[in-house]
Amino acid sequence: MLEEHAKLLGLIRHAGEIVGRKKLQKMIYILKKLNYPFQEKFQFHFYGPYSEELTLKIEELCNLNLMDELKEEKGGYHQYRYTLTEQGERFLSHYEIDMPGIDALVQTLNDQNARFLELVSTVLYFNNLPKEAVIEKVKVVKQKQHYSDEEIDEAFRFIASLQKAAAETGASSHFHL
């Protein structure tokens, strides 16, 4: 019961704290693309892959007091900080989550900013296309974000390094760029 929720709690525990809903969404999408067994269904939205199911699970975890959500005012918007509660720690201790190597990857992803993770997840979303077509698609769907060629190159390099790290730890990623 609630195994999928426990995986999310495990991710928050590895990260310590995740600042921003958008960042959390993109981190889980990227990990899913690295073949870690997150089951949430993602669709492409204005800002890249997004999962309503994930949003609702996070809300459930907060309402169950297993996760803490701190709402902060930022410009015309709100920003949210996520941490594990003590009750969440206890809940998690009942589960054995076998995701080899995920701790280091979570740290790596959490060190990036949301804008870059948006780019990375968008590149991954189109991973069934050849590299040139991916770049073209990114420029079409992310017109407003004005990603530079350097940023796009960096995203490809970053994905390659993630893929390598995931492969070394046994999670076989299912994308090829």
Added chain:
Amino acid sequence: MLTRRFEELDEEKVFKDPVHRYVHVRDRLIWDLIGTKEFQRLRRIRQLGTTFLTFHGAEHSRFSHSLGVYEIMRRIIEELKNYVHWDEEERLLALAAALLHDVGHGPFSHSFEKVFGTDHEQFTRDIILGDTEVHAVLERMGAHFPEKVADVIAKTYENKLIVSLISSQIDADRMDYLLRDAYFTGVSYGHFDLERIWRVMRPRDDQVVFKRSGMHAVEDYIMSRYQMYWQVYFHPVTRSAEVILRKILHRAKKLFETGYRFKHEPGLLSPLFRDNIGLADYLRLDEAVILYYFEVWQDEPDPILADLCSRFVNRRLFKYVEFSPTNLERYTELREAFTEAGIDPDYYLVVDSSSDLPYDFYRPGEEGERLPIHLLMPDGSLRELSRESDVVEAISGKKRTDHKLYYPADFIDDLSDRRAAKLRIKELLK
């Protein structure tokens, strides 16, 4: 064939529709798409899946919803013509995408996707791009037209305005299903003033915004989403039927994998059980097919499959209690007691959470998470809806989650055998 690209019918065709009164078709492209077998198949798939077991009127199909989304899109384009130039191809692209946005749905899609990992959005793409009648009709518009339609539906098309009219926080899809589902379920809430919303729409580069003076019409729409969710989409009895449906599929798949000899072979469902369903096999599935198997599987020697099918067909659904899933000890005890009572907890003790049926409430969210609804203020600036509307702000912050435990009360109430274990279950369920 190029001459047929923008061909109009000699006479406008209309469909009578209980929500929009008439659905008007003038374009040959749209008329021919409606006539394809892939689109006609939507007549045999209910818009609301198992909801008809709770609201008996909810028998309407994805066919009627798809026509409704097309009609709304057609009328929005008429409204927006005053503000933005639509070239003929973009107009037909928006209409075709509106009509076809759900063409990849299968029977009881949500449960099937949970159990078999199928993806109706991928099938929508496959139908539009694959060897189908739909593709053949779309291709008459040009070699790239089918791909453009698929990209609009996948939200990756370059013209974000068209994308947002079909899929955003306030779009033609939701406008139709909220009104249609309210009409057919017979509930008295869920209504809003569609025409008023269209009239206050103003196009921007990548989305439509709404004049501040029309905010109350948009508020009604948000309230409709909120009320329809709690009163219809997330009705606990409908969830019970969904739980049983999922368990039937799990059981049948497990039996198939373990070499069980079905009295009635699963035939058309076999590719799903083998995890290798292709487009041609997928298109043969509809609700009539699924309900046929449920009917005949009532006679299966496997008692679990036979019982679950009988429950679904005869509406002997599971009962439920509110449940806090953080109480792992109680859950473990319950599972043990079910096993002692000879009732397999894998099929008869089910925790169902709100996230099992994800529904997108309106959320202002944070910057860059998802595009919210914007109001166009008199000074020309934009403001996110909940910043301006107390009503929307109030319901945006409401708790929207719950967890229920579903179980067969009739089995537990039958104390003729394993009485002690069943009494313990009753105690634990209190």
